[in-house]
Amino acid sequence: MRFDVVTLFPDMFGTVRDLGVTGRAHAQGLWSLRAWNPRDYTHDVHRTVDDRPYGGGPGMVMMAAPLEAAVAAAQSDRAAQGFGVAPVVLLSPTGRRYDQQGAQSLAGGEGVILICGRYEGIDQRFIDRCVTDEISLGDFVLSGGEIAALAVIDAAVRLVPGVLNDGDSALQDSFNDTLSGLLDSPHYTRPEVYDGESVPPELLSGHHANIARWRREQSLSLTAQRRPDLLERARANGWLTRADEKFLAALAAAG
Known part of the structure; x- marks a missing residue:
């Protein structure tokens, strides 16, 4: 199983990649992780990934093009490693509630591409063109999707066979x-x-x-x-x- 994460803060994902049971499982090759920074897919000197919202209002909106390019790069790299086309999942308050059944479903598959939003939101055209599902942790708002993505990954990876020392441990969750x-x-x-x-x-x-x-x-x-x-x-x-x-x-x- 492989998780790809589109994020402006790739370093945040060292916690699941390097520490605890998920870190040990990653070192053993039971799952893999790769982060993709939308700033790497910009074409201006400032590496701009956001702009003011049309119609006015507070905050900034993440631009569609860098996000779509990052997703395309992730899909291409997954294909080169023998993976099929991955679902693209946005961490969003408007998504369906993530639960244990959702974690079990992810653990039984090849993984997904997780999109971590920031600022006031994401250009809807990217969501319409690329996102296949949306997940929410609950009725609250975070500063960005990274913490939610970490929770999604951790909950799924610990259910992968061989990750926990005692295979029956997860059955008692x-x-x-x-x-x-x-x-x-x-x-x-x-x-x-x-x-x-x-x-x-x-x-x-x-x-x-x-x-x-x-x-x-x-x-x-x-x-x-x-x-x-x-x-x-x-x-x-x-x-x-x-x-x-x-x-x-x-x-x-x-x-």
């Missing part, structure tokens, strides 16, 4: 299908007693079925408190068992 799309349960490690607080006895029992049921109930309880929408989605998809519903009914009656 919040939102994963193995958890019915619910939030993960709490976790504990040594010492057994910390400042007077003990690890829940169920986790010390050695009884695997009881441990699994405790974790499931904790997941259900936490999701009911904080993300009831995820519970409704799990129910609509038929992911909740009779035991789950019985626990949730008791939880509602007690609460």
